[in-house]
Amino acid sequence: MNNDAQTIAVQASRRGRWLPVREEALVAFRRNLAEKAKKRAPGARLTPPVQDLATLVNTDPVLRMYLTQAIEQAIAAGYDLGYHTIDELMVLIDELMTYAPPFDTTELVGCPLNALLDWPMCMPAGFPLFRFPQLNGQLKAVLEYWCEFLSGAGSRTYLTKDDAGGWFSQKADAYIHIADYVHDETQPYYGFASWNAFFTRVFKKGVRPVDGPGDDTVIVSACEATPYNIQNNVQLTDRFWMKAQPYSLLDIFTSEHRALAEQFVGGDIYQAFLSAYNYHRWHAPVTGTIVTTYNLDGTYYSDLEAEGLDPGGPNDSQGYISQVATRAVIVIACDDKNIGTVACVFVGMAEISSCKIGVSAGQRVTKGDEIGYFQYGGSTHCLIFEPGVIRSWVPKPPFDFNTPPIQLNKQIATANR
Known part of the structure; x- marks a missing residue:
């Protein structure tokens, strides 16, 4: 595939702007996360759901085989994952349990775990791996744990006007149009109690009128x-x-x-x-x-x-x-x-x-x-x-x-x- 065709394919695959189009941006995200992980205290414990995920994968021979192969296949294909082993991956996943997405017009990483698994999941070993019910059950527990963080006050780091990642910055407003939503600029974080409260923000009355009211067709x-x-x-x-x-x-x-x-x-x-x-x-x-x-x-x-x-x-x-x-x-x-x-x-x-x-x-x-x-x-x-x-x-x-x-x-x- 030539470079132009590959760019078009990546643009199509990253619909909705949940991940950056540029692979270099994802590489930078994974590398930065890996550097942050290196600063963890020696012997630091994983959060309970991530530890359970690590235990599941490392004790199930089929899951361990597929995940190891998927990582190795992605690396062999030339992708920079930021990790080389299952254990290294688990530490990076653990770092995401307190991750709040900053705003970015081109390099937004709205799905950070997807960013880590981006290439292993579409390798030959990754296709069957991510269909196993027991693996998905534990991934659900990990995501629910992260969702609890996003529903708490500690997730509001980027609910600011700061040009560096703030969701209420002038750059961000060109995309989200905060004036269309219920909010209170006089309050800290515009009155949002958490990242999830902001994410599920409500339109002001009349902003999205219903077409054909009274006409069922x-x-x-x-x-x-x-x-x-x-x-x-x-x-x-x-x-x-x-x-x-x-x-x-x-x-x-x-x-x-x-x-x-x-x-x-x-x-x-x-x-x-x-x-x-x-x-x-x-x-x-x-x-x-x-x-x-x-x-x-x-x-x-x-x-x-x-x-x-x-x-x-x-x-x-x-x-x-x-x-x-x-x-x-x-x-x-x-x-x-x-x-x-x-x-x-x-x-x-x-x-x-x-x-x-x-x-x-x-x-x-x-x-x-x-x-x-x-x-x-x-x-x-x-x-x-x-x-x-x-x-x-x-x-x-x-x-x-x-x-x-x-x-x-x-x-x-x-x-x-």
């Missing part, structure tokens, strides 16, 4: 998100692991919810992903009654072999991870019987995997009402429609990394009457 965007894919005639089961990443309804909803999956056979799926700088709450795309909600555990760093080197983690595998990653499902029975049932699936990618459902079965929602959020993160989401419902789409594929995001509550589709 106008279906709106559930997130502030960039279109990724539209697929028609979706099947109950399909080979989602292939290059084209066709959606497989039974795998998205799981076999326990087969009857639900069968409702959408022959229907349409719209998928879009969230940016590091955008709003991270979910809203109802239609008016109706909540039928069911549930969370599903899954993978965190699983990539699709067919995508080859995915330098942004699971970004180019978004169709694939909709079937295997940690996700939340919210199903709405629309008031308009011609629309029927709409399923909203919110999918975590890498460390952006805390899916918080804010509604329950039997609850009424009006188009544009909040229904949940990603805590520290964004990732991707799917809206799934029954066959014959969608007449036309506003966003037109094919989509690429230059496709602009669609604002929350803006029309994405027109339903048949």
Whole structure:
């Protein structure tokens, strides 16, 4: 692959600006983290979940084999990881347990653990490694521990106006437009109690008006998100692991919810992903009654072999991870019987995997009402429609990394009457 083609591939894979496009920036991040780790006191203990992760990997021969091979394969391919062994990796992961992301226009490392695993996860040994349930279970514990830090006062280091990484600096405001959100400039940290409180900030009333209020045929965007894919005639089961990443309804909803999956056979799926700088709450795309909600555990760093080197983690595998990653499902029975049932699936990618459902079965929602959020993160989401419902789409594929995001509550589709 020539340099121009490689740059385009990396840009595509690092959609949403969760990781820098420039590999040099990630190398610098990993090296700096390694230098910081060297200053730890001799014999310093790992935090409990990281120690449990280290114990799991080092005592399970298959996990140890795959992770060792993945690290060695990445190094042999010429990548500077900042570590050479499992034990060195664990120390770096431990350093991330008190990491608060600084703002940066080009070199933002919004997914620091993804930055460490960036290349091993898409090596031949890395593909099977990150599908093991026991490994994902322990990674979940590590991410939950880090999330506790991000939900505490100690995570507000960069909630300042400081030009060096401050999220309220003039440079940052060109991206996040803090005036659109509820905040208090007279208070320290603009009134945000933690990084996660800032990350899940709420729009001021009227900032994102709902298109077509009272018109059920106008279906709106559930997130502030960039279109990724539209697929028609979706099947109950399909080979989602292939290059084209066709959606497989039974795998998205799981076999326990087969009857639900069968409702959408022959229907349409719209998928879009969230940016590091955008709003991270979910809203109802239609008016109706909540039928069911549930969370599903899954993978965190699983990539699709067919995508080859995915330098942004699971970004180019978004169709694939909709079937295997940690996700939340919210199903709405629309008031308009011609629309029927709409399923909203919110999918975590890498460390952006805390899916918080804010509604329950039997609850009424009006188009544009909040229904949940990603805590520290964004990732991707799917809206799934029954066959014959969608007449036309506003966003037109094919989509690429230059496709602009669609604002929350803006029309994405027109339903048949």
